Structures are given as C-alpha cells and as structure tokens.
Amino acid sequence: MPTTTAPRFFSRLLNPWLLASIVIQLVLVLYGFRTLIFHPTQYLIVTHFDGIKSYFSIASFLRQPLSDGMLVRGHNYPFGEFMYYTDSTPLVTELLHVLVRVFPTLEPYGLYIYDLLVLSGLVVSTLLLHSILRRLGVIPWLTLLLAVALPWLGPQTPRLYVGHMSLSYTPAILFTLWILLRLYTSWTQGRPVWRWFVGLALAIFIISYLHFYYLAILGLFASLFFLCWLIREYRQNHPWLQLLLYSSTTLLATLLVTWGSLALLDPRYSLRPEGANGYDWIDWKLQFGAFFRAYDFDKVRFLFERTAAVPYESSAYLGAFVLYGLVIVGVLYFLKRLPAYPEKRENHQFLLLLFVASLPMVLIALGEKYELDNGAYIIHNYLNPFLLLHKITERVTQFRTLARFVWPFWWALVLGCSWYFSHWWQHPKMRWVLGILCLLLIKDTRDAVSGYSKETQRPNILAPALGDPMQQLAGWLDGRKYQAILPLPYYHVGSEGDYSFTVDPDDPHSNNAYQLSMLTNLPLMSNKSARTVSHQAELLYTIFRPEGMAPELRAKLDQRPILVYLDSAYYDGRNNYYPETLQNRPTMLTVFDQSRSFIQDHHLRLLRHHDGRSLYEWYPNAPIYPTTQPAQ
Numbered sequence: 001m002p003t004t005t006a007p008r009f010f011s012r013l014l015n016p017w018l019l020a021s022i023v024i025q026l027v028l029v030l031y032g033f034r035t036l037i038f039h040p041t042q043y044l045i046v047t048h049f050d051g052i053k054s055y056f057s058i059a060s061f062l063r064q065p066l067s068d069g070m071l072v073r074g075h076n077y078p079f080g081e082f083m084y085y086t087d088s089t090p091l092v093t094e095l096l097h098v099l100v101r102v103f104p105t106l107e108p109y110g111l112y113i114y115d116l117l118v119l120s121g122l123v124v125s126t127l128l129l130h131s132i133l134r135r136l137g138v139i140p141w142l143t144l145l146l147a148v149a150l151p152w153l154g155p156q157t158p159r160l161y162v163g164h165m166s167l168s169y170t171p172a173i174l175f176t177l178w179i180l181l182r183l184y185t186s187w188t189q190g191r192p193v194w195r196w197f198v199g200l201a202l203a204i205f206i207i208s209y210l211h212f213y214y215l216a217i218l219g220l221f222a223s224l225f226f227l228c229w230l231i232r233e234y235r236q237n238h239p240w241l242q243l244l245l246y247s248s249t250t251l252l253a254t255l256l257v258t259w260g261s262l263a264l265l266d267p268r269y270s271l272r273p274e275g276a277n278g279y280d281w282i283d284w285k286l287q288f289g290a291f292f293r294a295y296d297f298d299k300v301r302f303l304f305e306r307t308a309a310v311p312y313e314s315s316a317y318l319g320a321f322v323l324y325g326l327v328i329v330g331v332l333y334f335l336k337r338l339p340a341y342p343e344k345r346e347n348h349q350f351l352l353l354l355f356v357a358s359l360p361m362v363l364i365a366l367g368e369k370y371e372l373d374n375g376a377y378i379i380h381n382y383l384n385p386f387l388l389l390h391k392i393t394e395r396v397t398q399f400r401t402l403a404r405f406v407w408p409f410w411w412a413l414v415l416g417c418s419w420y421f422s423h424w425w426q427h428p429k430m431r432w433v434l435g436i437l438c439l440l441l442i443k444d445t446r447d448a449v450s451g452y453s454k455e456t457q458r459p460n461i462l463a464p465a466l467g468d469p470m471q472q473l474a475g476w477l478d479g480r481k482y483q484a485i486l487p488l489p490y491y492h493v494g495s496e497g498d499y500s501f502t503v504d505p506d507d508p509h510s511n512n513a514y515q516l517s518m519l520t521n522l523p524l525m526s527n528k529s530a531r532t533v534s535h536q537a538e539l540l541y542t543i544f545r546p547e548g549m550a551p552e553l554r555a556k557l558d559q560r561p562i563l564v565y566l567d568s569a570y571y572d573g574r575n576n577y578y579p580e581t582l583q584n585r586p587t588m589l590t591v592f593d594q595s596r597s598f599i600q601d602h603h604l605r606l607l608r609h610h611d612g613r614s615l616y617e618w619y620p621n622a623p624i625y626p627t628t629q630p631a632q
Contacts, residue, residue, distance in 0.1 A: 017140045018130050021147045025126040028148065032449040033119055035457040040112045045119075047458040048507050050087060051163015053528040055111055056514040057086040058093050059462050062100050062110040063521065070094065070265065074517060076527035077484040078556040079536045081494070082266055084212070086529045089166040091209035092117055111462070114165075121169045125151035128174040132181055132415065136347045138422040142438070146418050149321075149441050152448040155410045158295065158315040160456055166211035173407055176203055176218050177354070177415075180225060184350050187243070197246050201254045208258045215258050216399045217361075220385075221408040223251055224357040232353070271533045273497020275394035279402075283311040286365035286403040290314035292323065297451025300443050303327065313403040316410055320440035322417045328433060329420075339427045351416045358409035360385050365406035398531075400496075461511055462518050470515040473610045479520030483560040486525045486618065487513040488595045489570050489578050492540060494532030501537035503588050506577040509567055512613070516565055525562070544594040549620065557620055564604055564616040571596050574612075 029037075036043040044055055060074025061083060070083040070090065083090040096114060100107040129147040138146070151157065151170050159168035183196035200222065208215035226247035233240040263269045278284060287293075289306030300320045332338040363384045370379040381387065389396045399405075421437060424430035464471045491505035505513075510528060517524050525540060542550040569575040582589040598604075604616035 017144050018127070021126050021130050021144045022123060024144075024148050025123050025151070028152070028445075028449050029119055029122050032453045033457060034453075036112075036115060037119075041108055041463060042460055043457045044111060044460050044462070045115055045160055045165070045456050045458075046163040047461050047511065049162050051165070052461070052507075052511060052514065054086060054088045054163060054165060055462060056517070057081075057083070057088045057529070058096075058114060059111055059518060060523070061088075061093060062097055062107055064097075066098065066101050073523050075524040076492075076494070076529070076532065076536065076540075077523040077525045078553075079533075080523070081527065081529045081532060082268070084209075084262060084266060085494070085531045087164065087166060087211070089114075089118075089169075089210050091206065108463075111460070118160075118165045118168065121171050122151045122157075125154075125170040125174055128171060128178050132174070132178055133418065135181060135185065136351070136415070136419050138419055139425055142418070142422050142425070142434075145438055145441060149445040150414065152445050152452075153317075153319050155316045155407050157448075157452075158312060160452060162312055167213065167404070169210060172207045172210060172214050173218070173411060175207070176200070176222065177408075177411060179203055180222065180354070181350060184229070184353070193246070197250045201250050201257075204254045205258050212262070213399060213401070213404055215255075217405055217407060219251060219255060220364075220405070221357060221361055222247075224360055225353060226251070228353050228357045232349075268533055271535065272531050273495075273534060275397040276400050276496040276531070277397075277499045278496065279390075279397035279400040280367045280369065281400070282367075282371060284313050284401045284403060285367035285370070286316065286362070286406050287311065287314040288366070288370075290316045290403075291318050293317060294320075295448070295451065297447045297455075298444060299447050300440055311403075313401055316403075316406050318410070318414065319444050321421075321437050321444065322414055324440060325417055325421050325437050328437075339424060339430055347419060351412070351419055354412040355409075355416055358412040361405045361407075362409045365403050365409075367402050461515060464515050464519065468515075469611050469613065470512055470519060473608060473613055474516055474519050474615060477520055477563075477607075477615070479522045479563075481560065482520070482522055482563045482617075483558055484525050484562050485513065485516055485520065485522045486543070486562050486564045487516075488564060488566045488598060489592055490526060490541075490544065490595050492527045492532075492537050494527050494529040495534040495537040496531055498534045500585075500587060501534055501541065503578075503591070504581065506570070506575070509570070509577075512567065513565060516563075520563065522563060541591060544591050544598060546594070554620060559619075559621050561617040561619045561622075563607075564599070564618045566599065566614045566616065568612050568614065 033045075036045065045051065047055075057072050057074060061072045064071075064073060071080045072083055072086055073080045075081065083093055092114065096110060096117075099113075100110050106113070126147045129150055130143055133143040133146055134140075154170050156168050156170045156173070159165070179196060179200050183193055183200065186193045186196055204215065204218050204222070207218060226243070230240050230244055230247075233243060266272075287306070287310050290310045292302050292304065293306045293310045294301050294317055295315075298317075298320075302320070302323050329338065360383075363381060364386050366381055366384070368381055368384055368387050368390070370381055371377070372379065386396055386402070421434055424434045466475070487509070489503075489505075489509065491503045491510065493502055493504055495501040505526070505528065510526070513524055513526060516522075525543075527537070527540075539550050539553040542548075542553060570578055578592045579589070582592055599616060602618055604618050607615040607617060609615075
C-alpha cells in the first residue's frame, strides 16, 4: 500500500539530522539574541536609522482601530501614510494588528512579537536549507552544518544592523529556491507540476507583501531561471512549449495580481512618483569587492580584501568556507590534481541553471555604470538588463537600491560550492581539506553569532521609563487636548521622486519625537517613510512660509492646538547637524532658519521646558492666540 502524504511528511520532519539542526539553530538564536528574547518589551533589535522609524510605524499602527485599515496615522499628519510604504513588513504587521486588537492585553508586546517573528526567520531558513541540501544529495552531517551556518552568513542577515527587518528575512529567497527545486525535480521526473507553479505564484505574491523589492528580485530571478531552462530544453530537442506556457502564465499572472492589488489597495497610487531618485548611486550598487571583504566581526580574513569599508547595501561576503574552497579548487586544477567530477548529473543541472540565471542579477546589482579608481574610469555596463528597461520606463528606478539583486547569485554560488565540496568526502585524500573548510565555516558562524549579539538589542526607547528626559518633559501632559505634534527642527523624508522636499533627521531628534508621540498618543506632522506623495510634503513645508500655511493644509486641521516640540540644541550651536547637512541646499536651509523664528512669529504659549527641550501650544486655526504663559 502506498504511503500517504501526511505520514511521509512527519517522517521527514522527525529526521534526526533535521531535528538536530533545528535544535542547534534554536540554541544559537536564543544565545545570540538572549537579551531581547528573555526581556520581553524591554529591548528592540536596533534603535537607529530605518529600524526605529519602522518600529515607530508599527507601534503607532497597533494602537489604531482595525477600521483604519492599512493607513498609519502616526506620522505625516494630517495625511498619514499607508503601511505598504513604511518598510514595516505590511502583511505581518496587519496580522499582528488583528491579534492585538482581538487580544488587547498583547498590545504592549506587539514589537516583541514582531521581533520574534523576524528572528524566527533564522530557524525557518535552517528548515528550508536542510530540505534543499538533502534533495541536492549533500552528505547529512555537512547538510546539518550548512543549514545552521548559512542563515547567519547570508547577505540579508546584516540588514538587522540597520533595521531593515523585512529585507533581513532570509526565508523569502530560500522558499522560492526550494519551490524551484521541487518544480524542476517533478518536471524532470515526469510528475505533476501544476501545484508547484501555483505555489511559486503564491510565494512571490505573499513574499512581496513583506517588502515589494522581493517582487522585482524574485520575479526577475524566476523569469531568468525559466528562460535558461527553456533554452536548454530547446537546444537538447526536448519538449518546451508546455514549460513556456506554464512559466510565462504563472509569472505574468503573479506580476499583474501583485502590482494590481497594490494599486487597488493604495488610494494614492496614482499620486505617487513614477520613479525615484538615487538610482545608480554608487553606495546603493554592488561593490564587487564585497564578495571578498569580511564583515567586521569575522576573525578569519580572506587572502586579499578591499581595505575600505563596504556600504551595508553591498553586504555579500562569500565566507571563508566558499572562498578558501574555491582557492583550493583553483590550485588543484592548476596542478591537475582535482578530484573526479561527481557522477550524479541531475542536481548538477539544476544548480547550473540556478547559477547561470543569477549572473544577470549580478549585472543589475553592479548598476548601469561601474566606477574604477575613485571614478577615474567608468565601465558602461551594457549587459545590464535594467539598462534597456530604464529607457522604456522610469518605474524601474523604484528599485533603485540595485545591490539587493545580488542575493540570488550569492545563494546559487554558495549552494553550488557546498554541493561540490561535499563530494570530497568520497575521496580519502580530500577529507581533511573538507574538514578544514568546515572548521572555517564553524568559526565564521561563531563570529557572526557573537557579532549580532553585541551590535544589536538596544533598550526600547519607544517605551521610555520614568526619569527619562522625554518622560519628564511630557509625562504629565494630556494628549487628548491636542491634534498632533510638530517637531522643530522640522524633517520630512519619503518624497523620493523629488528630493527637494526631503530633510533627513538627526537620529536623536527623530527618536525624541517618536518617544513624545508614544507618550502622548499623538501623530507627528513630520514623516520618515518611502514613496510619499510629494504634494503632501510640499503642503507641510508651507507651515514655515512667512505668508503662512497653504489653505489646503489648514482646511485639514481641526480647532484643537498642535503641540510644538523644540530642541534648542540645534539652534544655539550645541548641535550643527542641520546647518552642515543642508549647507548645499539653500531652500531647505531656509526652512530650518524659518523654524528658528517659528515660536516668536506665532507667539506660541510655552508649556514646559526641560534640559534644553521645550513644548509649546500652537493654534493654527484659532482666530486669537492664547496669551503666552511662563514655562512650568
């Protein structure tokens, strides 16, 4: 009697090698992130740069009623911004939103649960890698080692340092690779494949709602994989029309449904810029030396490496296991002592397709122009697929951070090397070489766990304790009397189609504004998100015009006062961040200068002053301002 699917699934799940890899990974995650995991609500993975603004978006969103839908009201007041453009994993955040609204006692644990879901990606990656490597025929003990190590060493995990939680979720790439492997195996063995094509479509659709860069990365990579596969089938005189029909229909439908659903769900879609600035910027393109530049936490360095630091977007270090393994392959090939090629060809064919399909992704990641010798020479990358696409549509610049497109190549190369090196175990003279490489892999993994343990997990500043400066400044305040908070100096980030409306905040300043918002439960009139409608930013900047704010903006404000938060350190010379940052942008420097006199020009009432920071009342729609009162 044939074995049913369910018992077969559970028998595989109870595989001792798989169980061991999951247990080991759990131990490493619990150890590496022990401060955060064992102190619920007290810590966040990071509290700077994009990470804290994403946390703030999530925290403020979880306080809102479900009737608000996906509109985040915590910033960009009075317009708000939709969760799809806050880099906050919209699908996961909405599910979490429902959970804390159904069970209100869980709301204080919202960010903690979110962080656990992010960190669980390391364990899920182990499960996927174990399945992939086992199907590729890698020996069990090496499969265990790789399944535990590679999630820590992959190019997405360093995104935790800057708080790109959605992009750090390694299973997003691995799950797609796993489906492609199952699909390819089923096709070549003559088994039904329709469920794998459906699974591929659903995977790309769902993963895209973690972060929409995945739609471009995974959709394009899957397209290139099928293209390479079709070319091979055609050259070998194999039937290929059915594969063409299935693959093209699947990918086209996925693109239309995913992009179309975003357009339908976002009422402002038509107002958002078609393109984005920053496309082909050097720091957002792949630096080729990143393949050889070890991370700062790595104790084992490669034979040669780039001396300058690698921008975080270029994180793609291949690791000592792969790099030194390739050196050994090169030496043995030169000496004509390379072991015989593995006999099994099926896995080789899949890995070869995977690798060839990933090469155009590297060309995209390198950008349309690649600079050498500090810009003294330029290589025009005419092989970049985006070069032609950019001439057709400006929308390609929405995926301006090109270095991210290298991720499929990293995995294709590392999986291919792992498969090839594992066959050295069959050669007695090569076993010690494989053993040394595995020791290097273990060392890299240990360094990574230690590195992430030290450089992440910071106190949760969105829940300030008694005695904290912002708690002392505003802990007494009844936020219900006000409609919003206006932080000065003013900042607004997100209008990426027109950078003339962008002022990047100093991290301490925006963090204080986030704390103030969480303490008072008031939205911010400032903003830090992505793809914001430029007209909204333009209207908000009119607050600081000598002639007053635009009537269109004034009409959106109610009669309640606005709480104005002023940090005088940016105006009295103690902190020159804004004058120095804006010195080459006279328009935005004027906004900063006008913010300096905003309090006096509008005769604002002082509520409280503490440690160089002040709170004022502003009645933008009141016919007569209340009399100025002394500070408390």
